[in-house]
Amino acid sequence: MSDTFFHPISGFELPRFAGVPTFMRLPHVAPDHARFGEVEIGLIGVPWDSGTTNRPGPRHGPRQLRDASTMMRAQHAVSGMRPFEAARCADLGDVGPNPADIQDSMARITAYYDKVIEAGILPLTAGGDHLTSLPVLRSVAKKSPVGMIHFDSHTDLFHSYFGGMMYTHGTPFRRAVEEGLLDPKRVVQIGIRGTMYDEEDRDFAKAEGIRLILIEEFHARGVEDVMAEAREIAGDGPTYVSYDIDFVDPTFAPGTGTPEVGGPNSYQALQVCRALEGVNIVGADMVEVSPPFDMSGGTAFLGMSVMYEILCVMAGQVAARSK
Amino acid sequence: MSDTFFHPISGFELPRFAGVPTFMRLPHVAPDHARFGEVEIGLIGVPWDSGTTNRPGPRHGPRQLRDASTMMRAQHAVSGMRPFEAARCADLGDVGPNPADIQDSMARITAYYDKVIEAGILPLTAGGDHLTSLPVLRSVAKKSPVGMIHFDSHTDLFHSYFGGMMYTHGTPFRRAVEEGLLDPKRVVQIGIRGTMYDEEDRDFAKAEGIRLILIEEFHARGVEDVMAEAREIAGDGPTYVSYDIDFVDPTFAPGTGTPEVGGPNSYQALQVCRALEGVNIVGADMVEVSPPFDMSGGTAFLGMSVMYEILCVMAGQVAARSK
Amino acid sequence: MSDTFFHPISGFELPRFAGVPTFMRLPHVAPDHARFGEVEIGLIGVPWDSGTTNRPGPRHGPRQLRDASTMMRAQHAVSGMRPFEAARCADLGDVGPNPADIQDSMARITAYYDKVIEAGILPLTAGGDHLTSLPVLRSVAKKSPVGMIHFDSHTDLFHSYFGGMMYTHGTPFRRAVEEGLLDPKRVVQIGIRGTMYDEEDRDFAKAEGIRLILIEEFHARGVEDVMAEAREIAGDGPTYVSYDIDFVDPTFAPGTGTPEVGGPNSYQALQVCRALEGVNIVGADMVEVSPPFDMSGGTAFLGMSVMYEILCVMAGQVAARSK
Amino acid sequence: MSDTFFHPISGFELPRFAGVPTFMRLPHVAPDHARFGEVEIGLIGVPWDSGTTNRPGPRHGPRQLRDASTMMRAQHAVSGMRPFEAARCADLGDVGPNPADIQDSMARITAYYDKVIEAGILPLTAGGDHLTSLPVLRSVAKKSPVGMIHFDSHTDLFHSYFGGMMYTHGTPFRRAVEEGLLDPKRVVQIGIRGTMYDEEDRDFAKAEGIRLILIEEFHARGVEDVMAEAREIAGDGPTYVSYDIDFVDPTFAPGTGTPEVGGPNSYQALQVCRALEGVNIVGADMVEVSPPFDMSGGTAFLGMSVMYEILCVMAGQVAARSK
Amino acid sequence: MSDTFFHPISGFELPRFAGVPTFMRLPHVAPDHARFGEVEIGLIGVPWDSGTTNRPGPRHGPRQLRDASTMMRAQHAVSGMRPFEAARCADLGDVGPNPADIQDSMARITAYYDKVIEAGILPLTAGGDHLTSLPVLRSVAKKSPVGMIHFDSHTDLFHSYFGGMMYTHGTPFRRAVEEGLLDPKRVVQIGIRGTMYDEEDRDFAKAEGIRLILIEEFHARGVEDVMAEAREIAGDGPTYVSYDIDFVDPTFAPGTGTPEVGGPNSYQALQVCRALEGVNIVGADMVEVSPPFDMSGGTAFLGMSVMYEILCVMAGQVAARSK
């Protein structure tokens, strides 16, 4: 299905520590590249954290994720999926933000993703803080609202910060609902926890019909049961997957700006992805990986392992469609 | 119930990385402060590790815990408790030890806590090594012995170290029983594990009727069942809660001097606190957080999250009483 | 001259690792404090890095500087100056920025410093990135332009970034000259080095008469000679001292966002401050200390040692005036 | 059974941070030592990583493991086993590899272990990368093939790397089967996971009758059930235990060269060892601890805790035999 | 002279933390790229450390150097050189070594450099350990011996290690002299220091006429004087520049395998490069940068700053020739 150009370099040919580090050692295919039109799944970096209100850092995420990604191999251990054979994958490079202007940055990101979506490429994004999801959704959900399976310790449904700041990493999905990008009835947020300012975000969720699965419920019911409900909520319609690394317990993922104690472990972090099988994924992101708070890179390695899991599900869908 | 003076500064008003770091951004109310008498729950630092026999460091604990504490917000995610509204809380500052004299340090600590107890303030202490609990108990249990729910990987019930050293972080509760501060029948120790010198401590526990719940039993029975028994042991009487951070597995809490592999994870670390609901808490401590062995601060963040959990339970009791 | 209230707690009374960490263990005297009007030198934190274009982090600077400052003692080793006896010093707290709005943040900072300046307090600021100096200068130089002795590896004289971003940490002194806050003829920049985009900043300096002392000249001539010229340039008029920690070689000060190899060592970092004796200092700052890039805190310790040096010079001036 | 010479120094006599660090503070008994012949269990370091294909480092493992081992005490917390009384244990020192020659290194290692085996000493090895197991097995299984219980995230059953490299840390057990050192029907590999190049190793396992227990099966069935099967596979015959630290989840054991997300936690890491009770252990190893990727030493501490668990099982067997 | 294709992306257009990290943000031009023939200076990675006898790690050097290189800008601060305009520069990618076979790796490297040399490209190499220089010299000095200016704390002139290991990072220049690649009379080694095994290497140097400048002489005479002699020794003939990062003091460059205390500081590290002006450089390398021993990346940042200095000298030569 996919030709050799789109295959990553094997660690058996070139040691994994060698080479310019693209995502998963895939070819770097920028939008002006001759073969851009052939790409089926595009890995894209959005090195941007202008929405961060406390500890910045995710602007450095894509580079560290690329570095960690050279450890990924050709085949999934459980499903047997060989994603790079199932679909033509490529590293589409980074979208350059304007660090000085949030609105301009969002406009640039949406413009970039418009090209991607128009080319029929499924985007798998490496953020960036969680505000990244908003300009991406403006492309992905341009035609009609999408559902969302959202892994996070926070709802990111707040109205505003600091007396009127409407675009932060705590507000993207409030905006997305307001802008008609998300169908709140088809949105589920999993792993919510941590001390709270107030219940304003939860009230909004309740009013709009967004389903919140708090970490207590997650731990009590287990991955399979929770994810079965998540798949049901998302249904058959186009669904976005947003994965904030702070969903995972901060001991497993210390490199993030707003950690909350008591989250899932690394195995559960992968399991929830495998349970996305059957969801109609139109795009996905891994956000809030913040290298300055984890110089050893373990967080990025986990983040990339999660991205590989999601990629395998997406590649399976691509392969199924092209049969 | 509580007025604005005792409210922490919100991160929505002043970013959390700003400001002189007091515990949970509460007002700093030293014993000579005009409003000391109004405080209901006092957070106190005891930067002291003279009882440490192997790897020192907990003297630096209170400062790092204060730093981490600026991440705490106004409301508990599960119980909905808003502790700073339920009770008047304050940072009472640090007790200054005499690094050169264990007995003098203990006298200073007890004298300080006497003032706190006399003012009717419930103390929530940030140690310090585990010897800290002894001079605190001398105040808290001045009138009559108290029960204790004790989370730890060690019993701290040894007779002495190095041929006669009676006051170390391995002996506080032996002394406390001998001094009549603890009612051994109402004491339970949870999470005990690690290689042993001998069984001298366990023999003492058995003789006195102290209940030990080894980590194997903890993992086998689960938090709820174990904590139900703990509440039963503590009963209705006044009970002290002592939480050694080495109760938690060292991967989750590396910043401590005597780690033991195989402990609870971070979620269980919080759960056991929530299960204190109903216990008659007359004081609590978080000890053995040792910043030099965890410069990234993850241990302090976990320690502070635990303190917030305990604080919520204590605040609920204060609120209940004042109704 | 100064009474006991304004004396830091001695490490001989209370160990240095104990206590809520204010700057140099001084009393925390916010603008609404009863004794605010008595302060002669105010240490102020500005935890803000919205002007940073590459690696953020200085928003965390003031807290780490406060932590390091507890190591400072009562007397300067060479001059014998006892700054806390020579002048009434206090920690005035932090100015709360608006992380979402650069203009609003600058307005808040200037408003705060207006209060400080009106009270006759000499401000010694702990930033924050270098854009911090601009809103501070708007207060300090409100009445008439000031001279400046500026230690840095960059000129921070650029016109704009990213196609029009006028307020970044690379532009504050361009703005300050344009706004008439700085008298360019009385400005000297010392330690300039590092690879360059172009010569736009240097052309501006030349046109305006700002004196640049590149690091090569600094190393060739030595501290004394260079600083004699600096004092001559500043003359007798009111002069601001701005100290970017990246002036120092990044091995000595790794915790900063835009390091440039080949700078002064730690001894020279102090020496240049001692050579400020005789300059009419109306305010000073230490900026660009970025904890996420130096978790061990060595950079903050050096930064605070530099602040202590400058404080001693300022205290001497205060003492001389009040004689 | 064992005399005082073979007892480790107690931390109650000499603080644990003191002394030249041998394994578990045991006497250093090199093969030319007068009491070598009396040793029953020998702890041996093999500081060697010439078989590593990606991130080297295990050559530094034995030293860090010795350092961590000074935290081990005299008695097992659950079984009550006092290994140093049950069997005469000693630190036999390190085998010196030839960093420049894999074949020569393997010859040196086998020659060293031949001396150990001939002296009737049970070897407990601290590697080194996983290729270490091959030259050790050449001694241990010299007379007849042995069974193996193998904890790892990889099978290490590959044919070769980089077009013909037959001796790497990914191939030792392929070679061991080919050389008749392992009886594949009595081999079980537990914890297998991670992305794959292909299925060549699994095909080999299937063809030879090696039982693979993937991590999914491990998590689903639990330690007890899995280990019951493992004991059954190993049966009564002589069995080698090989423990690659990357069996454990990389958050618990970051110091290793080929981490794979989603493994067992630290409690399970110990539990599997306790379940070795009853296996006829003729040798064991702990490999792939790589200090450069975990300077804090948590991985080595966990690795040493695992070695202590295995030692207790081995010591129990020795004691049983000598009754 | 150079067209836009060969210009690095400016940090004013795309923030420096964004993008796939090639050397200095130059285009990635592999040997099969259409514009390979136009390249004048090629930056090449050799991720290889099979010659390392103690602490491995330089195989990870090129990737960290690429990461650090995104901090480099368009113009040299002192000379005004704009290297990317003066010469067509590109990232030629990495040479893939065979981690299992030193001879095969050297053959691969030489074959790669043969292509580079044949294309008339000046190579600027990022190692790898110091053995890297040997296979590079086999290409660079294919036609006739070259001189060498060598910065290092070791001579790397040993005969062999471990009884016969001829190809290690301590022997490359012994081999290079023996193979006629270096003209020993035109070789100078600067910065030699550290404890010694014996004087075998120094005897060889003396016998062959290689000039050794020990660190004591370096510190006593200063950079200018020493480098004047170095230029004289090298003369007008083709000269190779080899820069081992352990030339620099280990405080400035901790990330290396064989540090020796007491070396040059970071300013001197740059100064010696500037003094290469006038040398006929036919190739240069930066070796022994070992990320596992400096996770913060300061060593790589210094190493890249040195490479930028050398690049500027090389670019000046290219520009001069093409006039």
Next chain:
Amino acid sequence: MSDTFFHPISGFELPRFAGVPTFMRLPHVAPDHARFGEVEIGLIGVPWDSGTTNRPGPRHGPRQLRDASTMMRAQHAVSGMRPFEAARCADLGDVGPNPADIQDSMARITAYYDKVIEAGILPLTAGGDHLTSLPVLRSVAKKSPVGMIHFDSHTDLFHSYFGGMMYTHGTPFRRAVEEGLLDPKRVVQIGIRGTMYDEEDRDFAKAEGIRLILIEEFHARGVEDVMAEAREIAGDGPTYVSYDIDFVDPTFAPGTGTPEVGGPNSYQALQVCRALEGVNIVGADMVEVSPPFDMSGGTAFLGMSVMYEILCVMAGQVAARSK
């Protein structure tokens, strides 16, 4: 002069990362060892920091120094001295302190050194905090007072701490003068700097005739001139050398408890030792290396390099005497 038993293992025979780490890979010769009486220079660890008033840690120093010491080779690069051939050197092991009792610890240390001195062994000590020097001097100067060349940023001449603590790492030499162990006229302290509590220590020095060379004088005069004076002060009489690692600038030696900015660099750190040639050294120590504040080990590596320098001078004296 010295036989093979006392030679360290060469890194050419056994790689330096292998083996149980004794000081400089020398044999471990405890006082009860058969060849103890033959030792001429004994390296001794004193893992003790009970005298530390702020940040503890030096108790962990000897172990990290032993680890770093395996990097030392057979010959000094400048003097050509081969210390292990010039004198019979051995690792005498650690003195076990009593962490609970300062007086008992001092008694133990003195008792141990009495044995060493009586055996005619020159002690070279690895501390421990600076209080270590006092009990050592009680042995070394048992018969008559000695002179001292003391490298430090502090005088350690204070009377007491915290209202009466007489034995801290800030008081050893006050006690030593009072006890008649030091001849103050033959004592010189070099490198003094840092902020001060008061001038009490300096007044004592002045009254007793102890010469203080502040860091400003040191930098102004240079190593040679300062050390010439130091040698003159010490004269021909028996002289102790005490080297506090905080003499060196904290960037070069971060792993210490009381750093002071602006000290000597690493080259000067070695040079001052070489200038001890000709001093009649009767013992020496390296103190205050504190691993918890420098996990990477650079401080220990520098500390060990300094010890090697001093050892070479001592070995030369031994060799000269035995001629």
